[in-house]
Amino acid sequence: MHDWDITFEQAKQIQQELRDKVREAPLPGPVRLVAGADASFSKGSDDMFAAIVVLDAKTLEVVDVGRAECRALFPYVPGYLSFREAPALLQAWEELDVEPDLLVCDAQGRAHPRKFGLACHMGVLLDIPTIGSAKNLLCGEHRDPAPDKGSYRSIYDREGEVIGSVLRTRAEVNPVYVSVGHKITLPAARRQIMRFSPKYRIPEPIRHAHNEVNRMRRAALE
DNA sequence: GCGACAG
């Protein structure tokens, strides 16, 4: 595990070194427990609230929650989100009593300038399957998917390589940007995201994690 | 130099 109190240049080097460890391969086994990760901050503060919420993949009921609160050591800079949020997310992961089969991150995976978004970073460090499911695009180009639930289009980088999918998790609403984090294929990632988005645009694991971190932050205001 | 830019 590398340090987190680093410089901008060191962060870039770490991404370039770890990117080759990312494995885009079939899931090692069935997903029975799926986790969602998210972090929250107050307006001008670096006090960070992070949580990992674990759901039963079949019933989508919460079975465990890992929490962490600490000070972000890195600023938010597009392309370097993991250096701001991963420390707290990893700490929250350590608080879990169960072992999730998959982790869905509210960020990019391979759909990143250096093919190493937060989802990849978490996957490689924890050595588990991860998926990046973001609400906005960081980089790449794509055509808009049909308005139907489940429709999708590929996201391409400058070289024409597919780096992710724009997926319509709900009809008539904005899509989400899905990409491989680690130890999963893009088609499987899309399938899992659809499976965990039965009603809302945002996948259940992330939705729960988002609600949790906001509860934590509001409670901390006392 | 200009525009883009996860959370």
Place this chain on the structure above:
DNA sequence: ATCTTGTCGC
């Protein structure tokens, strides 16, 4: 990401 009330619509 966060700041913020009501409001339009299924």
